[in-house]
Amino acid sequence: MKAIELRRFGDPDVLEYGDVADPVPGPGEVLVRVHAAGINFSDVLMRQDRYAMTPPLPSVLGSEVAGTIAGLGADVDGLTIGTRVAAPLFAANISFGGYAEYVVVPADYIVPLPDGLSFEDATALMVQGLTAAYLLRQAPPQGKTVLVTGAAGGVGSILVQLARQAGARCIVAAASTEAKLEFARSLGADVGVDYTDPNWTAALGGAGPDIIYESVGGAITMDGLSALAPLGQMVIYGALNIQQFALGVPDLLGLIFKNQSITGFALVPLLTPPSLRAELTVLFEAAARGDLKVTIGGVYPLAEAAEAHRALEGRSTMGKLILVP
Known part of the structure; x- marks a missing residue:
């Protein structure tokens, strides 16, 4: 073959x-x-x-x-x-x-x-849909302001839709071009921010996002952490985030005194054959009906x-x- x-x-x-x-x-x-x-x-x-x-x-x-x-x-x-x-x-x-x-x-x-x-x-x-679905279980978005980095990508584009369906109060999409941001808005994002702008977190406004679903890595991870709301949660997933990550004392102090958390995410350990089949069946049927783009x-x-x-x-x-x- x-x-x-x-x-x-x-x-x-x-x-x-x-x-x-x-x-x-x-x-x-x-x-x-x-x-x-x-x-x-x-x-x-x-x-x-x-x-x-x-x-x-x-x-x-x-x-x-x-x-x-x-x-x-x-x-x-x-x-x-x-x-x-x-x-x-x-x-x-x-x-x-x-x-x-x-x-x-x-x-x-x-x-x-x-x-x-x-x-x-x-x-x-498969990888993208299941990742999005299980991310929302790990950090439920209902009634919260959420930031999705890489919002036009395979996971991000599904995550925006599922977060909307799960009752997120406000969805902020972060991506690298206006075309990608417009695409994320068409899927249900309320706000779009270009993370290639050095001051991109200023556009988040207010107290910052309650949840950040973060997959871009590098400086974007640390920028997002600095903007996270008190009591907020950053969920880190994806291949890029394993390349470089370091927390300094100021970052740790922020986490402690703002009661924030950083959560790791890996999909495969969460799956069993029955749960895999059940979750994929839900995703497949939603897409076949047109409820998920x-x-x-x-x-x-x-x-x-x-x-x-x-x-x-x-x-x-x-x-x-x-x-x-």
């Missing part, structure tokens, strides 16, 4: 399109023919060997796909060849294999797709994975980037 293989670390050009061995499902596993594979920033960092986990070489990146069941291993019941499904490999602690024509997934992690939901939209709702920022042929990585690194995209074999 065709796949994108990572044989050495480096810039996007190290992603090689070619032939690899076909995967074979073992007991309790399902072979999925890939129709759409998701690209995440963690893939970019793995390619650069900057992620928390160094991938073994050679590797096929990609931890989420949607497609059709092409084969069943022994002891798999209740699934049928040809069924349209989501295959969130990451939920099974599998970080590799998605940038390919076929992938093997444990049967417990297969989720059928509703009619009317495209493979591309289903892929966008999924934004696809670009669809690239599998052979052009390097171009997709360049677009994601350049921060020029909105929504989810997808590869199609």
